[in-house]
Amino acid sequence: MTSNFVKELTPQLIEWRRTLHALPELGFMEYITTYRIGKELEEMGFTIHVGKDALEKNSRLGLPNEAAITAHEEKAAEWGVEEPWLEKMRGGNTGLVATWDTAKQGDHVGFRFDIDALPINEATEETHLPSKNGFVSGEANVMHACAHDGHATIGLGVAKFISSNSDNLKGRFTLLFQPAEEGGRGARAxxxxxxxxxxxxxxxxxxxxxxxxxGTIAATTKGFLASIKFDVTFKGVSSHAGMHPELGKNALLAATTAANNLYGIPRHYDGVTRVNVGRLTAGSGRNIIPEDSYMEIEVRGETQDIGDYMAEKAKRIIKAAADMHDVSCTIEPVGVTEVLVCDEELIPKIQEWCESSEFVKEVLPSVPVSGSEDASLMMNRVQEHGGKATYMLFGTKLDYPHHHPQFDYEEDVLSVAVDTFVSIIKGGSSDV
Incomplete structure (x- = not known):
């Protein structure tokens, strides 16, 4: 029985999760994470496509700087990532795709699992489960604060079921272990x-x-917003703030002018809008006119048109702020997500397939969400080609929100999610 399989696998799921949690990596620098996942999948018998074989490298967005990439590649080599694996990932080409063909006619089923972490210092209080149990992040200012360690683990659990039960399945399976979900940077590649x-x-x-x-899951979600992310650089002229302020061109003022006015973009009557300035750095000293400033921003919209509206308004404000202070600016798109619409006809199927699950206690038809998801690009591509797609939720108690230093989840959710996907596979792809 499926439930027995998941019960027996549960200790392994917890071990995988804790191992991944203790060594988190940021987007497009998941060298060790990719290697660890890939070695497990290789042992299961999957065909593995790593790094440059899995990504269209020119479609990546928001790459880390070259120095950060190089340093992390050196760290990965020292840790033990084998050279043939590292070679395929060099230059920030992380992530992998695992494929399995049962050689029996049937549907092609795809799954996506994101693997990157966030630039957050993890809490070390004893009340925080990873700290209490010895698997807190070992990396300064890097943390799995959005459950991607769990998502990668779920992917491994799904893969284990496929490899162990291939004789009773039909069709093909593609598992995408995606880098750089945070910021909407990796799905397009x-x-x-x-x-x-x-x-x-x-x-x-x-x-x-x-x-x-x-035990509570949602078969579909509604509300993810289209999102566009920008890195903005202002370039002015430095000067002595006391002796010759008139010779300076203040890049800091340009950035703050832009930041203040971005929040004044008129909201759209057709739906939800969002704007956020998440980072602003500028200047070098109190008596120096700031020559450079740097800003990270994002805009979101309930529809693609509203997202585009917000982006165009934001770019106009940024350019106007630069003109006002007589400085130059560059605006670099570094991330994108799209609106996603789940196929509602999957709801009764998922409810039916999960009826006999010992782990799934309730299947909600749909749950409203906010934020953005770059799995939207994958879903929309599938739907454009005539396929069906959905984005699900797996319930857990949350004492702290996502992207918080004390974020954590109940590890029992790993078994629930694996059993959900296994039930879906059996329901839609079983040959018995």
Whole structure:
């Protein structure tokens, strides 16, 4: 029985999760994470496509700087990532795709699992489970604060079921372990590689988002926003603030003018809008006119048109702020997500397939969400080619929100999510 399989696998799921949690890596620098996942999948018998074989490298967005990439590659080599693996990932080409063909006619089913962490210092209080149990992040200012360690673990659990039960399954399976979900940077690179072009059914999802009991899942979600991210650099002229302020061109003032006015973009009557200035750095000393400033911003919209509206308004304000203070500016797009619409006809199927699960206690038809998800690009590609797709939620109690230093989740949710996807596989792809 499926439930027995998941019960026996549960200790391994917890071990995988804690191992990944203790050594988190930021987007496009998941060298060790990719290697660890890949070695497990290789042992299961999957065909592995790593790094440059999994991504369209020119479609990546928001790459880390060269120095950071090089330093992390050196660290990965010292840690033990084998050179052939590292060679395929060099230059920030992380992530992998695992494929399995049962050689029996059937649907092509795709799954996406994100693997990157966040630039957050993890809490070390004893009340924080990873700290209490010895698997707190060992990396300064890097933390799995959005459950991607759990998502990667779920992917490994799904893979284990496919490899162990291939004789009773039909069709093909494609598992995408995606880098750089945070900031909407990685999905386009995998999508443009063509992995989703002939997928019949596509499933992705998230642990948490809403605090729900373990065992409660959502078959679909509604409300993810289209999002566009920008890095903005202002370039002015430095001068002595006391002796010759008139010779300076203040890049800091340009940035703050832009930041203040971005929040004044008129909201759109057709739907929800968002804008945020998440980072602003400028200047070098109190008596120096700031020559440079740097700003990270994002805009979001309930529809693609509203997202585009917000982006165009933001760019106009940034350029006007630069002109006002007689400085130059560059605006670099570094991330994008799209609006996603789940196929509602999957709801009764998922409810039916999960009826006999010992782990799934309730299947909600849909749950409202906010924020953005770059799995939207994958879902939209599948749907454009005639396939069906959904984005699910897996309930857990949340004492702290996502992206918080004390974020954590109940590890029982790992078994629930694996059993959900296994039930879906059996329901839609079983040959018995």
């Amino acid at each position: 995998m999508t443009d590689k063509g992995w989703l072009d002939d997928v019949d059914y596509f499933y992705s999802g998230h642990i948490g988002i809403h605090s729900m009991p373990v």
